[in-house]
Amino acid sequence: MALLDSNEWQDLSGKLAAASTSVQVQELRAEWIGRRGRITLALKALSNLSPEERRQQGQVLNAAREQATRLIDERLEQLRQQEEDRQLLNERLDMTIAGVEPKVGLLHPLTRVRRLLEDLFLRMGFSLAYGPEIETTWYNFEALNIPENHPARDMQDTFFVDLPGMVLRTHTSPVQIRGMEAAAGSLPVKIIAPGRVFRRDDDATHAPMFHQIEGLVVDRGITLGDLKGTLVAMATELLGASIGTRFRPSYFPFTEPSVEMDVTCAACGGTGCRTCKGTGWVEILGSGLVHPVVLQNGGYDPQEVSGFAFGLGIERLAMRIFGLDDLRPLYQNDLEYLMAFDRYTGRPML
Numbered sequence: 001m002a003l004l005d006s007n008e009w010q011d012l013s014g015k016l017a018a019a020s021t022s023v024q025v026q027e028l029r030a031e032w033i034g035r036r037g038r039i040t041l042a043l044k045a046l047s048n049l050s051p052e053e054r055r056q057q058g059q060v061l062n063a064a065r066e067q068a069t070r071l072i073d074e075r076l077e078q079l080r081q082q083e084e085d086r087q088l089l090n091e092r093l094d095m096t097i098a099g100v101e102p103k104v105g106l107l108h109p110l111t112r113v114r115r116l117l118e119d120l121f122l123r124m125g126f127s128l129a130y131g132p133e134i135e136t137t138w139y140n141f142e143a144l145n146i147p148e149n150h151p152a153r154d155m156q157d158t159f160f161v162d163l164p165g166m167v168l169r170t171h172t173s174p175v176q177i178r179g180m181e182a183a184a185g186s187l188p189v190k191i192i193a194p195g196r197v198f199r200r201d202d203d204a205t206h207a208p209m210f211h212q213i214e215g216l217v218v219d220r221g222i223t224l225g226d227l228k229g230t231l232v233a234m235a236t237e238l239l240g241a242s243i244g245t246r247f248r249p250s251y252f253p254f255t256e257p258s259v260e261m262d263v264t265c266a267a268c269g270g271t272g273c274r275t276c277k278g279t280g281w282v283e284i285l286g287s288g289l290v291h292p293v294v295l296q297n298g299g300y301d302p303q304e305v306s307g308f309a310f311g312l313g314i315e316r317l318a319m320r321i322f323g324l325d326d327l328r329p330l331y332q333n334d335l336e337y338l339m340a341f342d343r344y345t346g347r348p349m350l
């Protein structure tokens with residue numbers, strides 16, 4: 001029985017060399033040494049032979065099976081190695097390719113200005129205080145010496161809510177009363193109260209919701225000089241050492257006397273232009289000495305203590321710091337617009 005002559009070996013090694021996948025090699029294994037493989041069947045057929053022939057052919061066939069097994073295993077290992085090399089090549093990290101820059105967020109410009117103010121006043125020894133945005137008319141008006149017939153209570157300005165005696169607060173000043181109540185007669189009271197306020201206003205420089213920061217100091221012997229020193233220090237730090245400031249008499253129901261603070265116009269530097277209506281000054285906040293009625297409503301005796309208070313619009317200050325002439329885009333969540341503030345480097349921002 002002539003089995004596995006040199007032609008057949010060439011056939012097997014040629015097919016193995018041509019096999020490019022392990023599946024193809026496994027097919028060859030089945031064809032040659034599988035349960036119904038050529039060599040396997042030949043070995044089974046040995047039982048028909050004489051003992052002498054069986055011994056001879058048996059040796060040859062067993063050697064052939066070993067050799068075929070070795071050739072097949074070698075080819076499988078070769079293919080596995082090739083596959084691994086290919087993978088390593090494909091998955092190689094190219095350190096020269098430019099990376100994908102991660103998107104990094106930044107704080108909203110109004111948040112940055114609020115934090116700038118908070119940081120400044122906390123360093124001056126103030127502490128933070130907060131009040132509700134839906135407020136009673138007592139805290140929003142009466143306690144602040146704003147009588148029933150005052151224009152601030154007009155439907156034009158105030159958002160009334162569907163609850164008796166409640167409004168959306170029109171300013172952060174109610175926190176003056178709440179702050180004095182919380183201090184419960186102790187001295188000094190020295191708070192700032194940042195927060196949202198609401199008025200029926202909507203144009204390029206007014207939004208129906210905007211932010212204020214309220215300041216209140218109550219102690220023995222507080223004068224307009226303390227007010228002026230505090231606010232000039234604030235303006236100098238926020239707007240630069242060369243900023244000019246002036247205080248003008250004004251009127252607010254909850255302060256007496258009342259003063260408005262002006263700073264030199266950013267557009268003309270104080271020489272006079274259209275922005276400042278030729279005066280060289282722009283108003284940035286209202287302030288004054290706390291009205292005796294307000295001190296009383298907060299639980300303090302105006303014969304013993306005095307105080308000053310101020311309130312400024314965070315939007316207005318942000319417009320000044322960032323040089324904006326319209327505040328509305330600040331609320332429109334246009335990412336491109338807001339991200340442009342990233343390039344603002346004129347001042348260390350928190």
Ligand SMILES: [Zn+2]
Pocket residue numbers: 265266267268269270271272273274275276277278280281
């Ligand atoms: Zn000007």
